[in-house]
Amino acid sequence: MWKRVVGYGALLAAGTLALQWLDYQRLVRMHAGDVYLFLVAAAFLVLGIVLGVRVFAAPAPTAFDGNPKAQAALGLSGRELEVLHELAAGHSNKEIAAHLHVSPNTVKTHVARLFEKLGAKRRTEAIRRARELGIVP
Amino acid sequence: MWKRVVGYGALLAAGTLALQWLDYQRLVRMHAGDVYLFLVAAAFLVLGIVLGVRVFAAPAPTAFDGNPKAQAALGLSGRELEVLHELAAGHSNKEIAAHLHVSPNTVKTHVARLFEKLGAKRRTEAIRRARELGIVP
């Protein structure tokens, strides 16, 4: 975030310097006038477009998962969340057990708790619920 | 789409008229100068930001489902698609059978074909693949 602010600050500073140079050129040549004005307008137009895209277009695809509100409301523990993500990735209990370095029995326990908290009877249903709640992308 | 283009055209025309008016003012007052330049720059900056946001921020939510290309590429039949949607909705074979008014055995057959075509071994994996291909939302 601060990197971005500093970056744009530097950009504006560079723009200001450029303007001062242009101003100098203008004084020297006495009224190059409209061309100069056009250049300034174009430059700021481009700058504006870049700013608009970079600043306001970014948050759109960042409607990121892991909705903390839903997680808290359901009382999902950290380990359960990990299992839930593996679940949504389409892995079997055995695979999840391997990925998390635990026994398949443990995974079964976590999955069972997830079913309770999500109000699901099947893992496919649990995935659907988790997606509806925005916990999983 | 054309409405947008026309709208921005009108906006630019209005901006041009405003500029001509400002130009007139400048000639009258002889070198209001830097303030004028600043105003032009600011106006174009704002215009640029608006353009950037309006044009490039929108297309995010337009990632619709039912991708016909993927469906054709995989050779999914109509019935298989119906089963696939039920599958992604988190229903069991028995429930799908009831919804489609067929035998659970039939559903099993369709699901097995879906696994072949989607390259999946579990129904959760099939759901994931279908989502990646944009066949289901």
Place this chain on the structure above:
DNA sequence: GCCAAGTTCACCCGTTCGGGCGATTGCCAG
């Protein structure tokens, strides 16, 4: 007419899943 493809259903068998119950360990708050 006959072939191809889609849809439908059936049976067997092995694996996975889900429910239920119990148990241990570690940590943190009261």
Place this chain on the structure above:
DNA sequence: CTGGCAATCGCCCGAACGGGTGAACTTGGC
């Protein structure tokens, strides 16, 4: 220190799922 909670693992059993195979029947096209 004691009770609660999360995490871990085990076992049993029934239900659901998945693989394999076979077989009708319909529909559209060659």
